[in-house]
Amino acid sequence: MAEIKIKLMIAVAFGVMLNPLNTTMISVALSRMQDDLQLSFTDVSWLIATYYIGSAIGQPIMGSLSDRFGRKRFFLMGLFLVALASFLAPLSPNLGCLIVFRLIQAIGSSMLYPAGMATLRHVITERQAKYFGILSIFSSTSAALGPSIGGLLISVWDWEALFFINFPFVITSFILTFKYFPKDSKNTDRGYKFDVGGIILFILAITSLLIVLSLKENFHLVWLLVPVVLIFAFYSYEKKQPNAIIDVRSLVEKTEVTVVYIQYMLVNMLFYSLLFGIPTYLQNVHHFQAGVTGLVMLSISGFGIIISPLAGMWIDRADSSKPVVLVGAIFAIAGSALLFTIGNVTSPIVIFLILSILGCSNGLNNIGLQTALYAVVEPAETGAASGLFMTSRFLGTIFSSSILGNVFAKQVTTANFHYIALAGGIIGILCLLLAFRMKPIQKYQYNLKA
Structure with missing residues (x-):
């Protein structure tokens, strides 16, 4: 049984x-694709935007459908589409x-996390946090490794390698x-009707939010009314709806x-602000080479990899994820405060050490919040809940792009970089208040097989 669990985990x-890796890996290839395909930066930026939209929309929808129609079926279908x-x-x-193929890739990869997490929760019923901690390395920290992997692939081949690397x-x-x-049970709900209206409204709401937040020079607060009205609708x-694609009543x-x-x-607003903002700052202000920048950024992913399984074991022993989330929020506040000490001549080693604190924060929060979610969600709803969990991540990503667009809109300077530190501190405080x-939660309140 242990061997089966390990192979299932793999x-x-x-x-x-695949989803987080392909989200960030392409960021280092935009200039190369721009030259190769004779495109403007605005044109190639749609390769990222459509992936955000497809993933944010696809995760909860595919999660809900996999709960109803079979997780193994959806997982295999997702792999095929990727x-x-x-x-x-x-x-x-x-x-x-x-762009169409990137959208298909986003939808396919969006089928994997909710179906995979629901299956693991069904099979692994003890010491779940330990396994979730290991899985967190792949589901979250791989996003931080994306730019480094992408840069390596482009240096030895070209941007096409970013797609071929998925095949192994x-x-x-x-x-x-x-x-x-596990085999899927046969679906007997032949009378099920797809929530077409809900899917359309959800697509319009998320897409309008991304478009409005991507506006810079022509942005007006009144434009926010469009996504707000669509979200309310x-x-x-x-x-x-009896067959709602997202059970909004349970959210209330x-x-x-x-x-x-x-x-x-909030955690991902900070994480992606750092992931995309710090390399820009280091290369423009400190004039670090790409290799040095990549090594400095490994502090976030590296310490996230180290801390995630340790946090999982801590949660299993404490029978609660609350202490882990509290410490993660404190680390976020401390790391953000230390970002203010970074100046134009700060050494790479000092920056590495500061970012390592934020890497620990990200690792603690990822596994802590993931375990907290599954402690209060019934097993039969795991797919839908996992999908919304990932949509929260992409909403954080979208908001982080808005933060960076405003911070570095005119010029990349240390003074402007400190606004990211300020935003990180505010986010950390909010996370701390919510953690309190x-x-x-008692150990895995719904820790029964679905």
């Missing part, structure tokens, strides 16, 4: 890492085709999934779940 890990998109994308004759992970995961995933519509009734989603969004609000 299958899920190789699958769930493979298909990764094969066709390098052959794209124009930007339009490339897809093939391995597909074989192990086919062999070790989505909520009003979904609470009346189970406030502890909603608080976890908000915290995870968390209830000490």
Whole structure:
């Protein structure tokens, strides 16, 4: 049984890492793709924007459908779509085709995390935090490694390698999934009707939010009314639907779940502000070479990798994730405060040490919030809950791009960089207040097989 659990873990890990890895890996290839395809920066930036939209929308929808129609089926289908998109994308004759294949890749990879996490929770019923801590390395920390991996692939080949690198992970995961995933029960709900209206409203709400927050020079607060109205319309519509794609009523009734989603969004606002903002600052102000910048940035991913399994073991021993989330918030505040000490001549070693504190914070928060979510969500709803959890991550990513767009809009300077530190401090304080609000949860309240 232990061997089966390990192989199942590998299958899920190789699958769930594809979405965050492909989210950030392409960031270092934009200039090369711009030259190769004769495009403007605005044109190629749509390759990132469409991936954000596809992932933010796809995660909860695919999670909800996998709960109903079969997790193994959806996991295998997701791997197939990622493979298909990764094969066709390098052959794209124009930007339009490339964007379509990126969107297919986003949708396919969005099927993997909710179906994979729900399956693991079904099979592994003891010491879940330990396994979630290991999986967190693949589901979250891989995003931090994306730019380093992307830079290496481009240096030895070209931007096409960013798509081909997916195949070893897809093939391995597909074989192990086919062999070790539990079989899906036959769907007997033949009368199920897809929540088409809810899906359309959700797509419009998320897309409008991304577009409005991406506006810089022409941004006006009044534009925020568009996504706000669409979100309200989505909520009003979904609470009346018997087969709602997202159970908005439970978000109101189970406030502890909603608080976890908000915290995870805040954590990722800080994480992605650092992930994309610090390399820009170091290369423009400190004039670090790409290799040095990459090594400095490894502090965030490296310490996240180290701390995640340790945090998982801590949660298993404490029977609660609240202490881990509290410490993660304190580390975020401390690390953000230390960012103010970085100046124009600060050495790479000092910057590395400061960022390592923030890396620990990210590792603690990822596993702490993930475990807190599954402690209060029923097993049958794990797919949908996991999907919303990942949507919270992408909302944080979208908000972080807005922060960076305003901070570095005119010039990249140390003074402007300190605004990221200020934003990080505010985010850390908010996370700390929300962590205090968390209830000490008994060990895996819903730790029963679905």
